[in-house]
Amino acid sequence: MKILILGSGGREHAIGKKLLEDDHSIHLYFYPGNGGTSIIGKNIENHHTVLDLGFFAKKNAIDITIVGSEIFLLEGVVDIFQNLELKIVGPHYLAARLEGDRIFAKSFMKKYGIRTPKYNIFYCYEKAMHFLKKNTNSVAIKTNGIAAGKGVILAHNSYEYEKALKNMMIEKKFGKSGDQIIIEKFLKGKEASIISFFNGKNIIPFLSAKDYKKIGENEKGLNTGGMGSIVPNPYMTNSIWIDFKKNILEPTLKGLIIEKLTFFGFLYFGLMITEDKVYLLEYNTRIGDPEAQTLFPLMKSNFLKIIQSSFQDKEIYIDWKKLCSCCVVLSSRGYPEKYESGKIISGLNSLKEPFYVAGAKKKQEKWITSSGRVLNIVGIGNTLKEARKKAYDQVKKIKFENLYFRKDIGL
Template identity: 85%
Template structure:
C-alpha cells in the first residue's frame, strides 16, 4: 500500500511511524517532509502546487493521502483530490473553514448552542481600540485566519492590548489573517486537547491531552505551535467528559450534519475547563501537533484500520479505539529565538543513540550528520505508568541531545 502524508513537522513523522509500526510493508511518501520522514519513507520534491501533488499521486498510484498540515486543507486539496478520484482523509474546503476562519467557527458555535467564551468581532482597528478602552478585563485577541498556531494573544492590561492590536491589524504581523479579529473573554483554567476522528456520522474522541503553547515556563511569553504535551489530561475527569459530550461534541455533530459539513477526517477540540465547566475555544480540522506525538505511542489500535474504517464502514457503526493504560510526556526541543528569529544549521549530537519514541520536526541529514533546519527541532517522548514517570523518562532523554542554541521548557507535565 502507498500512502502520501502532507506536512513537514513532528506530527507527520509520528503519523508515519505509527503506520509503519502497524504495517511494515507500507510505502510512505511525504511532502515536503523532513529529515526524520526521509528515514522511514521518501520525501518528494518539486511539487509546489496542489495539482502537482494530484499528478504525483496519480502517477505513483497512491492509495491514500493523509493531510497533516492545515495549509493544504485551506487550499482546497481534499475537494481537488476527490475530483480526480483520489482517496484523501480530511475536510472539504467549507468544513476546513471551522479552523481557517474563526468568525465562521464562532458563528457555527453560537448557532448550535455550543458553549464557548463570549466574544466580539472587529473589522476596524479604531473600533477595537474603543472597545478595549471600556473593557478592563483580561481578553484573548485572535486573528480570524490561521497563523501557524501563533494567532492568539492573551492580554491583561490596556498597553499590551493596544500593542497586540497594532501588531495584528496595523503592522500585519500575521498578514491577511489579522484583517478581522475576535476579542474574546479570557478564561482562567486548564486547557484540554481532544483529537477525534469523524466518519460523517459519528465523532469518535481520542484520549485527552494537554498542550503547552507558550514559549516560556508557567505558560508565559509568546504563543508557539506547541512546546510539549502530556496524555491523558489529568483534568479531564468523568464529569468533564460528560459535560464535553453534552455541551460541545453532540451539538457539534448536529451542526456538522445539518450544515452539510460532513467529511472523513480528524476534528480537534481546543477546550478550557473552568469552574467545573468545559468551554470550546477553537476547532482544528486535522490532528494536533505536538498532541499527535504524545498520543500515538499510547494507541494500541491499528491506526490504518481506524482510518480505513471511516471509508469502508458502510453502516457507519461507531469506531472503537483501544489505548494503553499508560501516560506520555512530550518535550519539544527548539532553536533559541523561536517562535521569532532563530538560527539553523547547527549540528545535532546524541540523536543516533536516542531510544524511541522520538520524532524529528525541524532537522535534516547532511553528510551523515543531523542539522537543525527549523524552530521546533525534535520531539522527545517519555512513557510511564504515571505522569511523573513519563515526565522523568522524557527529560532523562532530553539531556542526551546537544546542539548550539538548544532551548526547551523544563516544566512540561508539572
C-alpha cells in the same frame, strides 16, 4: 499499499512511524517532509501546488493521502483529490473553515448552542481600540485566519491591548489573518485538547491531552505551535467528559451533519476547563502537534484500519494502552521569532523510541537543525511522573548550539 502524508513536522513523522509499526509493508511518501520522514519513506519534491500533488498521487497510484498540516486544507487539497477520485483523510474546503476562519467557527458554535466564551468581531483597528478602552477585563485577541498556532494573544491591560492590535491589524505580523479579529472574554482555567476522528456519521474522541502553547515556563511569553504535551490530561475528569460530550461534542456533530460539513478526518477541540464547566475555544480540522506525538505511542489499535474503516463505512473502535506519555519539544533559541538554523545536532543516534524529528535534516552524514521546533522527545510510563522523568532523561542526550526547551512539561 502507498500512503502520502502532507506536512513537514513531528506530527507527520509520528503518523508515518505509527503506520509502519502497524504494517511494515506500507510504502510512505511525504510532502515536503523532513530529515526523519526521509528515513522511513520518500520525501517528494517539486510539487508546488495542491493540483501538482493530486497529479503525483494519481500517477503513482497513491492509495490514501493523510493531511497533516492545515495549510494544505485551506488550499482545497481535499476537494482537488476527491475530484481526481483519490482517497484522502481531511475536510473539504468548506469544513476546513472551522479552523481557517474563526468568525465562521464562532458563528457555527453560536448557531448550534455550543458553549464558547463571549466574543466581539472587529474589522477596524479604531473600533477595536475604542471597545478595549472601555474594557477593564483581560481578553483573548485572535486573528481570524490561521497563524501557525501563534494567532492568539492574551492581553491584561491597555498597553498589552494596544500592542496586540498593532501587531495584528496595523503591522500585519500575521498577514491577512489579522485583517479581521475576534476579541474574546478571557477565561481562567486549564486547557485541554480533545482530538477525535470523524467518519462522517460519528465523532470518536481520542484520549485527552494537555498542550503547552507558550514559549516560557509557567505558560509565559509568546504563543508557539506547542512546546510539549501530556496524555491523559489530568484535568479531564469524568464529570468534565460528560459536560464536554453534552454541550460541545454532540451539538458539533448535529451542526456538521445539518450544514453538510461531513468528512473523513480529524477534528480537534481546543477546550478551557473552568471551575465547573468546559468551554470550546477553537476547532482544528487536523490532528494536533505535538499532541499526535504524545498520543500515537499509546494507541493500541491499528491506525491504518481506523482510517480504512471510515472509507468502508464500518464502525470505528480505538483501544488505548493504560499508560501515560509526556512529549518535550526541543527548539532553536529565539523561536517563535528569529532563530538560527544549520546547527549540528549530537546524540540523536543514541535516543530510544519514541522520538520524532520536527525541524532537522541530514547533511553529509550529520544531523543539523532546519527549523524552530527541532525534535520531539517522548517518555512513556505507568504514571505521568514516570513518563515525564523518562522524557527528560532522554532530553539530556541531545546537544546543539542554542538548544532551548521548557523544563516544566507535565509538572
